[in-house]
Ligand SMILES: Nc1nc2c(ncn2[C@@H]2O[C@H](COP(=O)(O)OP(=O)(O)OP(=O)(O)O)[C@@H](O)[C@H]2O)c(=O)[nH]1
């Protein structure tokens with residue numbers, strides 16, 4: 001197949017040689033909903049499963065906590081020795097225009113750095129969709145020679161799980177505060193992160209930072225007692241390059257130790273299996289809810305349930321029968 005008059009193998013050559021133009025075009029294919037684009041991408045990726053020597057680091061946290069500002073410094077330090085791709089995804093909002101503009105100004109130096117490739121992802125997709133195309137975007141970036149992939153995502157509960165499944169290391173940025181800041185963070189997210197970073201420490205007193213750190217340690221002591229020694233906890237500000245470097249070292253060491261023990265391959269393979277499950281479930285659910293016959297039956301049952309015309313279990317069984325007899329759930 002030809003796309004833009006170029007066979008897939010030529011696209012791949014361009015990408016491997018580091019052409020940002022063709023990398024960008026391939027990423028657009030990954031983000032496309034068109035079937036022919038997706039299958040052309042399969043041809044480009046043909047057999048490529050990523051770089052086993054790369055590091056994929058997710059950086060998540062609540063809106064405005066300072067993710068992009070942190071990445072500007074953290075990514076800049078990485079870029080001194082490595083080539084870095086920064087992917088920002090925002091599954092929570094249907095419009096990313098604002099945050100893309102924000103990121104451009106907050107990652108000014110990084111944007112101009114020759115070793116750095118920055119790509120904001122359009123959102124408005126389903127979470128699974130974001131996870132799928134981001135995974136393919138990671139592969140494309142690695143194919144293009146980027147060895148460090150930073151994935152920024154706004155933490156909105158579910159999105160962290162999705163992004164965790166794409167990364168080797170999960171950095172969670174947190175607001176320190178009056179002591180109740182941890183309550184806003186879901187327990188599940190606390191269980192996902194490898195490194196915790198309180199941001200904007202320049203705006204806070206030492207006492208507040210100490211209390212927040214202690215609260216976090218207490219929570220982790222209950223939730224993850226055996227891992228406590230492997231979890232990094234930091235307080236920093238964008239002006240504090242030394243601490244950000246310490247965060248970088250801690251994250252890099254963690255990924256290296258995974259790699260050296262062989263657990264990185266295992267982790268990535270498990271992630272792929274999980275993603276397959278997640279995506280199939282999501283596709284099934286979408287297909288179910290978009291199916292005309294199902295929609296009609298659901299509406300009919302809703303009425304019948306209200307006036308006792310059908311029992312709940314009978315309604316469920318009839319809907320399931322509709323699937324079993326294979327009436328296209330496309
Ligand atoms: N004082 C201070 N302000 C900071 C620091 N880090 C970030 N900020 C400010 O906090 C605001 C939000 O920063 P961003 O880096 O855009 O935060 P974000 O988490 O990427 O935001 P979204 O992507 O919109 O969720 C900006 O006005 C930054 O200038 C810091 O260390 N100290």
Ligand SMILES: [Mg+2]
Pocket residue numbers: 067068069099103152
């Ligand atoms: Mg941001």
